[in-house]
Amino acid sequence: MGFDFDGCIREVPGISVDCFTKHKFDECSTFFLSHCHSDHMTGLFDGFLSNFQSNKKLKLFCTVESEIILRNMASIDGIDATAALNRTVTKMVFDREYDLDIDGLPVTATAIRAKHCAGSCMFLFKTEYSNVLYTGDFRYYPKQLRHISALRDFHIYKIPLDTIYLDTTFLLGRLQSYPTKKRAFRFIKKEIRQFRQKNPNGIVHIKRPANLGSELMIRVLARVFKTKIHVEDKLCELYKDIDYVRPFLTNDPSETFIHLLPMVCVSILMVVRYSFLLDLTS
Ligand SMILES: [Zn+2]
Ligand SMILES: [Zn+2]
Known part of the structure; x- marks a missing residue:
């Protein structure tokens, strides 16, 4: 445990992952949500609702299940987020590549199953310069890694990862040994x-x-x-x-x-x- 991740992916400027604090909405229009635990969604509803009218480019990428959960959460908390979610959310299917243009930089984003909670995913970002994996919270054992198809190329070789953002709640000394x-x-x-x-x-x-x-x-x-x-x-x-x-x-x-x-x-x-x-x- 070393630092608080602030949502920035250095290799893909202009996006924010799991960080929805106020100043992020001045810097970015494209947001990613790995899963619906509160430590990964601070400010999400406030940010989207207050910037919804003024920023027509506002986008949120999350998995199909996370989108359902977000709607349910909003309804439980009495937040009227339907219009904002309808317009901004792209519901990602696992392991499918989504082609994006982030301020002129072509980026491919893929949601990879994280095996953490309903809807949770890791994000793989590919640009012509680098491949970046953002993990969020995840639950993989070494044996299972070979089954992550998005991390393999057409010939089933591992794709090289230039950077991994390991933003997981469970990186704690006391949890070094984890039962399956x-x-x-x-x-x-x-x-x-x-x-x-x-x-x-x-x-x-x-x-x-x-x-x-x-x-x-x-x-x-x-x-x-x-x-x-x-x-x-x-x-x-x-x-x-x-x-x-x-x-x-x-x-x-x-x-x-x-x-x-x-x-x-x-x-x-x-x-x-x-x-x-x-x-x-x-
Ligand atoms: Zn979590
Ligand atoms: Zn977490």
């Missing part, structure tokens, strides 16, 4: 099974470290324990139209024994609370 999701899920399932064997009517509360990011765990637990997962109304709303998550959720606490809530909501019977679960967001 598989290992984390195995552990959670085992804990819940053991608890339920001893307490057949026991209720399980799982600490949710962030609103967005537990999608895979929701699906895994719902399938394994054949039950929906209880979350608050707000989270049901956040996942509206995210078809691979919403059907597994309920806002009715009586419908299930698994509750995935922020800690403040929890009256504890059993809490799965282990440090490595912190990364259920990714």
Whole structure:
């Protein structure tokens, strides 16, 4: 952890990635959002709403799912962002190249799946001078890297990367050793099974470290324990139209024994609370 990334990609002047502070809107018209966690979207709604009328060139690139989540977030917060999002957002499909002209510089931008939370992506920017990867938060293991098609050329050779912007929340000394999701899920399932064997009517509360990011765990637990997962109304709303998550959720606490809530909501019977679960967001 060394510095606060300020959204600048030196090789592509005129764009801002995951940074929407006020002065950025004086410098740039083209913005990129890697995912909808608050530390990557500071000022986004304010910036787009206040510059929407005056800057007709304003653009926001994000993935299809992130666009849905942005709309849901705006609606939850009572922000009228529909017109601004309708006009400014380009919904990126993973691994497809988008040709852009940034102040006269031809740039190809590609959203690469980041495996962090719903809609999350890394961005690959290619110009005639350099190839740049901006990571945002991501969850890849070395073995998986070879499957990132956007980082390979037509002949399946790795494309050279001139610069990597490693803007990840998880670059922490204490997180040097990271369990795989598989290992984390195995552990959670085992804990819940053991608890339920001893307490057949026991209720399980799982600490949710962030609103967005537990999608895979929701699906895994719902399938394994054949039950929906209880979350608050707000989270049901956040996942509206995210078809691979919403059907597994309920806002009715009586419908299930698994509750995935922020800690403040929890009256504890059993809490799965282990440090490595912190990364259920990714
Ligand atoms: Zn994140
Ligand atoms: Zn982050």
